[in-house]
Amino acid sequence: MMAGTAAGLAVAGIAAPAAAQRAKSAAGAALPDPRTRYPRPPFDTAMQPFPGLAGKMTPRPDHGETSYVGSGRLTGRRALVTGGDSGIGRAAAIAFAREGADVAISYLPAEEADAREVIALIRQAGRTALGLPGDIRDERWCNRMVAQTVRELGGLDLLVNNAGRQQQRQALADLSSEDFDATMKTNLYAMFWITKAALPHLPAGASIIQTTSEQAYDPSANLVDYAMTKAAMMNFTKSLAKQLGPKGIRVNGVAPGPIWTPLQVAGGATAEKLREFGGDTSLGRPGQPVELGSIFVQLAANDATFSTGQVYGAAGGTGQP
Ligand code: NAD
Ligand code: MG
Secondary structure, three states: OOOHHHHHHHOOOOOOHHHHHHHHHHHHHHHOOOOOOOOOOOOOOOOOOOOOHHHOOOOOOOOOOOOOOOOOOOOOOOEEEEOOOHHHHHHHHHHHOOOOOOEEEEHHHHHHHHHHHHHHHHHHOOOOOOEEEEEOOOOOHHHHHHHHHHHHHHHEEEEEOOOOOOOOOHHHOOOOHHHHHHHHHHHHHHHHHHHHHHHHHHHOOOOOEEOOOEEEEEEEEOOOOHHHHHHHHHHHHHHHHHHHHHOEEEEEEEOOOEEEEEHHHHHHHHHHHHHHOOOOOOOOOOOOOHHHHHHHHHHHOOOOOOOOOEEEEOOOOOOHH
């Protein structure tokens, strides 16, 4: 209204600087500046042992705890988010609950403190929450946690394969077989086992979403094993979309750039990299998990029915896709 009035006066040739100024600041209030909205480097957060806790990071990541506002886009949906205790998975879990979904989150037992916060937030949104502590490198646990989700939520129609392991190693010689195996098991085998266990329960209209990475397209020198898995997750997304399209199940991915999460401070990045984390994006800062929440919602929502086999990038102006 204000903008329209100011524009009208300007067209009429009437000088109205005060009205124009008011219109500008009203528009400014509603338009967050992506450069300054969230913390910028340098950062000074303590490194943590794997898997790390969001609750111990400074600054604390923003997962949408106080800001994400839902509008019923996922009413009645039943979701399982792996790694839903912290980071990108927590942002998706909070957003899903506020959009009306019941949400199960999986995590490692060492992350109980983070998980409890998410479970409380899901319940505050008036939805059912289910916590699933366990190690997804174990196929039997993957099967059990899917069965428990279906039993306690009364079904499953939204699966987010988000849990991941990233441990940087400067040289291939430093990458042990145990490391390699742990990365493959966490990022690939678990995705395969959980998706396979979920499929018999997924109705037409259901969605599967992978958290892949810009590393799938432009791998870093010190993330050889991790980047391989992210490329494979991107490829899995595309083959499975072809296989499941005829069943009415959509499969998509999200490819984040640098996001401020425990994964990075718990061995994912070097201390030097962390200090300047995200400074090389065109926005000059890392993303916060909350900035991805609405992307997961969009890919899952009932009005995105023609989106399948897609990977949605969110990397602050760098990276692919
Ligand atoms: P995060 O540490 O908050 O989340 C990763 C989660 O994976 C952990 O919370 C943990 O619960 C889970 N996990 C790891 N190993 C597990 C195991 N063996 N069993 C059960 N759960 C296990 O960090 P995040 O950055 O939010 O990571 C989420 C996803 O985002 C990962 O797949 C990661 O590869 C991807 N990603 C992150 C970034 C980034 O910059 N942070 C960028 C691109 C992609
Ligand atoms: Mg965690």
